[in-house]
Amino acid sequence: MENFDFRKTKTIENSRAHCGLIKTPHGIIETPNFIFCATRGAIKGATMEQMEATGAQCILGNTYHLGLQPGPDLIEKHGGLHRFMGWAGPILTDSGGFQIFSLGCGGVVDEIKGKRTCSIHPKSLVKVTEEGALFRSYVDGSHCWLTPEISVLIQQKLGADFILPLDECTPFHMQREQTALSMERSHRWEIRSMQQFSRTFEDRQRMYGIVQGGVYEDLRAASVDFVNDQPFFGQAIGGSLGGSREQMHDVVSMTMQRLAQDRPTHLLGIGGLQDILAGVEFGIDTFDCVHPTRIARHGCALVSQPENDKNREHINLKNRQYREDLNPIENDCDCYTCRNFTRAYIHHLFKAKETTGGLLLTIHNVRFMVRWMLKIRQAIQNDTWIQFVKTHKK
């Protein structure tokens, strides 16, 4: 029996949408699925026991943050990240590249979505050379190198089921020529990552490749060809995805048309319901984003049908209109929060600055995402996918 496997269990004519199973030593990920972010080794606003109860199947940990605090050696002493943070299911760790550039440039999250211009005064990034990235630790101010080899070694100590190679994350506003140079460097780093991974290989981990190339079709094509040629277990779409939802969908679409279809594909950092709908149609298997847990802490609940603004995907329970609303967040939701509490209660908790409000919304939002992905898988399995997209697309 192989420790790892990927197979499609259902495909659809004239669509790349499919259901699949990703097998890992820590259990199976049914795809399409959503991966929740435990950046620093914890889901913000929920225990792992609560995560498990929602039906979540996979958690993402962050190499950069965990590498600095508490450090890979301490996590290794625990027997790895699974034991350290009390999550028995599959884990993916990213390489740390995104954070170095994000913290260096002041928000690549907005950057890859085209919302912000990169700061010209990096905050923690000292320099990037062919060797890797030199940055200042936010824990103790010391200078640290993150090279492709170091990132792999850290991730092997963390022991996630899936790991990613270090890449250079280029901002949306970068010109074509710079994006091309950066992409080529990322490819060289990916090769070095694979080499390091092979040297210290253990059969409890697999590596995903990362497709770069920004918003440029020819660069994305070149990067897809590179990734297709390497012996990665899976593949992730990284880098800038454009300045609008339309451009993001275009970039993902063109990338997916060329990308090998026999591997699981992850779309990095995307978690909007509509974006997931489009991504699944393009053939994406997994998504991750801090969005569901982040908006929970700010009083927002994911809903299928927002009453006020049909273009949104959530309601803000801090709004006065929910002060006396005796309904649950959603009538048909089976989460602990919706089974037991009213919108008025959650409104009150935020008004009273009780953090339990955020805890209850986190439970709802996580369960909402789990159910959203379940509905998507069911629609594909039941041959109602095309209808499902028509009904839910905005």
Next chain:
Amino acid sequence: MENFDFRKTKTIENSRAHCGLIKTPHGIIETPNFIFCATRGAIKGATMEQMEATGAQCILGNTYHLGLQPGPDLIEKHGGLHRFMGWAGPILTDSGGFQIFSLGCGGVVDEIKGKRTCSIHPKSLVKVTEEGALFRSYVDGSHCWLTPEISVLIQQKLGADFILPLDECTPFHMQREQTALSMERSHRWEIRSMQQFSRTFEDRQRMYGIVQGGVYEDLRAASVDFVNDQPFFGQAIGGSLGGSREQMHDVVSMTMQRLAQDRPTHLLGIGGLQDILAGVEFGIDTFDCVHPTRIARHGCALVSQPENDKNREHINLKNRQYREDLNPIENDCDCYTCRNFTRAYIHHLFKAKETTGGLLLTIHNVRFMVRWMLKIRQAIQNDTWIQFVKTHKK
């Protein structure tokens, strides 16, 4: 069948320590027991589902805070506080008196423990008359009266199983004469509270009396006589308990010697392990305090045997010594946190400013208190109480 009942199930020779059962329409409280504080309708750092899982049996809500935000009418519309905050077990609400004087004087919590002089510039208390207390709402700045009648009416809307009459909470540093006048006013307020409670009585609630009298033995005696003569279901010991642990124990001891023994007795605002041990010996049935959940948020875990300072009852996991400590908080603890996580992991979470650290410590501290009370009950039931006190008293 009565909705409410109290009976002792085990008594001990030459000791007032006993086990008892308090029957309510929402279930039974086994005594001695600890009541956890959900001041604003939520336990800070845990959902009610998690509270239930720890074995907690009773929750305290706060009339003053809930009366201001979200207001008694909205809670009544929910069917009461049980439904509002999702707690199916017994609930006690205090009268709001403590908070008015606490917020007015800047910290009666420290005050009753003798740690702070009352500020001469009240923060929200406008005036106290025979009618009641006039204060400014911290929600909207409006002037609000809290009278004995209003407090009862609010508590009837909240619908807790046990309610308390409004009392004037006098600070430790108050002179005997003032304490006597205040006590007498509290008695008049307790009579008015009972009268209001009788007028609007529903068989789903019972009222506790409150013994005042500060640190003065003759005043405590007079207050006990007053409470003994009134038809309260139970009784609480309130007011200043002195400036030191010894004085507090003296005040509780002298009060308990005179207080009727056929009613359940609550000791307000006390939650130290040693104080509980002493209180149980004096015949106390229930205790409440924010201590276990508050120190959790600040990185502290209750433990039976602190390694460093034997006089403390907790360890601070933020301390550097726990950075690489692969042990659980306590080896013999059966809580979710101790079964799954190391001290090093919790240390890391606080270091990384992940609020999950506080959630995990809350679960541990609540379970710790539940088990502490369980051990106390078992010792009494098994006739090993005297030995138990010898072993655990510091």
